[in-house]
Amino acid sequence: MTGNPLDLRPWLAQVKELGELREVRGADWNLELGAISELNVKKALPPALLFDEIKGYPKGYRVLTCSTSSPARLSSILRLPIQKTHKGLVEALRGKPAQWQAEAGKYDPVITQSGPVLENVQRQVDLEAFPSPLWHEMDGGRYIGTGCSVVTRDFDSDWVNVGTYRVQMLDKTHLALDMVPGKHGRIQYEKHKAAGKRFPVAIVFGGDPLGYLISGIEVPFGMCEYNYMGSILKEPISVVRGEVTGLPFPAASEIVIEGFVEPNDERTEGPFGEFHGYYPGKEGKAPCVTVERVFFRNAPILMGSPPAKPPNDYSYSKAVMRSALLHDALIAAGVSEVQAVWAHEIGGARMFNVVSIRQRFAGHSRQAGHILSQCGVGAYMSRYSVVVDEDIDPSNLQEVMWAVATRTDPAIDIDIIQRGMGSKNDPMFIAYPYDAPFSSKAIIDACRPWDHKDAFPAVAEASKELQEKTRAKWKDLL
Ligand SMILES: Cc1cc2nc3c(=O)[nH]c(=O)nc-3n(C[C@H](O)[C@H](O)[C@H](O)COP(=O)(O)O)c2cc1C
Known part of the structure; x- marks a missing residue:
């Protein structure tokens, strides 16, 4: 059986068709991508931004931001009929999450041996080959992972979890993973740590935005997010297995790393601007992934989704x-x-x-x-x-x-x-x-x-009927 490889590129073509994609050339990974994206998302209807010719990087090594910031784009990601209004989207979505969750069990991912993500492989790892942004002025470093999906496996069961956790690039071969206590990836990590075992990790840094949208929401404990995505698509996700960890990742992913957190290898991470609009802490300690492989498509697109004072990217x-x-x-x-x-x-x-x-x-x-x-x-x-x-x-x-x-x-x-x-x-x-x-x-x-309730003062406002009648008669004025 073939499945859906979660390919970003047909979705980008659809967004272009909708008139909601802006291509930006010549911006700097050092603060400019972040500031442009942050200002863009404050607009009433922000387009998605596809950055190319990023300073110091070859043409084609791109970064996408603001992918989910409009009703039309969000409805297309969720495979709902395209909604141009916020109200339409909310109505189209009503009851769907419960249905997706109920049917998720039917959509186990299918394994394939090949896929666009395997077009290029780094066995001599160099994470600096990709234009990871320094998003905000007070960040502790460059974050390759914001709109990413972190794939991990439980210690004592087959449960594979896929969660969105920020990922800082520490150097050419090391990444720090900030998983808040209680998050599923963190629970799986803690079990490995307690047993003194290395913790296998694969991280997807780009693909159909359905991937990071679903890995960024609270899918129930014990359920694999790939099943949930399959339920939305009404077909299973097509995955390849990483050659060093065996962890599954979508076959058309843009960039994927695989590696291990060695027992007790926790390093300085952060600070990083957060979703509520603050830098709530100083740097802390986070599990450090030693990267052993990088797989990527030709002309790869890194998915960025930087948090900041709301409204922000996501x-x-x-x-x-x-x-x-x-x-x-x-x-x-x-x-x-x-x-x-x-x-x-x-x-x-x-x-x-x-x-x-x-x-x-x-x-x-x-x-x-x-x-x-x-x-x-x-x-x-x-x-x-x-x-x-x-x-x-x-x-x-x-x-x-x-x-x-x-x-x-x-x-x-x-x-x-x-x-x-x-x-x-x-x-x-x-x-x-x-x-x-x-x-x-x-x-x-x-x-x-x-x-x-019945004696509560009446609201001093024109009734719904009077408002509608007035709007209809005085259309040009109102
Ligand atoms: C763009 C984005 C960034 C996020 N960054 C983090 C993070 O750094 N750490 C974290 O614990 N949760 C983060 N979250 C929230 C988690 O993704 C979310 O709680 C999700 O449910 C975690 O997956 P889990 O339920 O499988 O643990 C982020 C969400 C999004 C959408």
């Missing part, structure tokens, strides 16, 4: 994907009448999440808020979880904060959870009153109080 796709996952998680936990969920970009799609519900019983809104804050997909770094009524659009901050300002009594409507799941990467970690990364969390119930 905050839009994270907001869309995490909102859909949170919506499904609420339903799976039994919360009824969920209208919509939005994980706001300002909180890096983690720290400020909102759900709208149609209240049906006393206590309904608190149930929704606490589950939003604590469910498996949501708990990590969920600082504020807000619940609003169905007349509020949870993705519209103006409306959400209006509900918070006008429908809450702070003494009653803000619940605080102590010792919840925080992170060493939280900018507030410095002020945590704990020795471990616990963090408190607020649930803001901004719904009209259930027991005074």
Whole structure:
């Protein structure tokens, strides 16, 4: 059986056709690629950027950024009908993650012996052959891996995990891997470390962006992300096995390394600008991969997805994907009448999440808020979880904060959870009153109080019908 090799190039042709690709020549890997990408993504509808003729590198050695930052591109990556609007994308995505997850078991990857990724092999490894950017001024070094997928295997089972973790180039043959405690790759690493065994690693640095989109979201513990991708594509992923680790990677990947973390080889990594918009820590220690092989296509394209103060390269796709996952998680936990969920970009799609519900019983809104804050997909770094009524659009901050300002009594409507799941990467970690990364969390119930709902003051705004009639009649003006 043949499968899908996750080829970036047909997707790029499609994006060009959509008019959403800009080619940029002559930029410098040293801060310029990062700054151009960062400014580009602040535009209303940012195009994807394909950098070529990068200073000091041969023509054809390219870097792609901003790949997922528009509804049209994101819908094409997810194999949904092309959506030009954000609302259309959210509607097209509703219920899909639960379906993809349920069917993932049917799509084990298929092994193939050949593929474009094997066009070139470095056995004398030189990672500097690729234009890894220095993305931000205060970064600890050049990061070859941002929009990447790190492939690892469990110590005591066959489970292969594929996760997006940042990868710093330390020198021509060494990489540092920042996997936060609790992430699946980290768990697999810790088991190898405890047993004193070397930890095999393969890292994919470019390919169909479906790859890094899915390796960057919370696929359940024990499930291989390749299965999940296959479920989206409705066909298995076609993979080749690395010659030194045996780890599988998509056959049309752009650049792949293989190597090992030798027991206890942890080296200085970072600092690095983060998804919430800060450098939360100084440099730390991270597992160091000694690279033994590099495979790459002719004219390889490195996938870049640098974090920064939001909106950043991947905050839009994270907001869309995490909102859909949170919506499904609420339903799976039994919360009824969920209208919509939005994980706001300002909180890096983690720290400020909102759900709208149609209240049906006393206590309904608190149930929704606490589950939003604590469910498996949501708990990590969920600082504020807000619940609003169905007349509020949870993705519209103006409306959400209006509900918070006008429908809450702070003494009653803000619940605080102590010792919840925080992170060493939280900018507030410095002020945590704990020795471990616990963090408190607020649930803001901004719904009209259930027991005074019917007597609650009416909203002073033209009715939906009057608005529609007026818009239709005064189209040119409005
Ligand atoms: C572009 C990008 C960069 C990321 N960088 C890191 C990182 O450096 N370390 C980390 O632990 N998680 C990082 N994440 C988040 C993880 O990819 C995400 O939590 C994912 O679920 C991890 O995979 P796992 O659930 O298999 O552990 C990043 C996500 C994206 C999209």
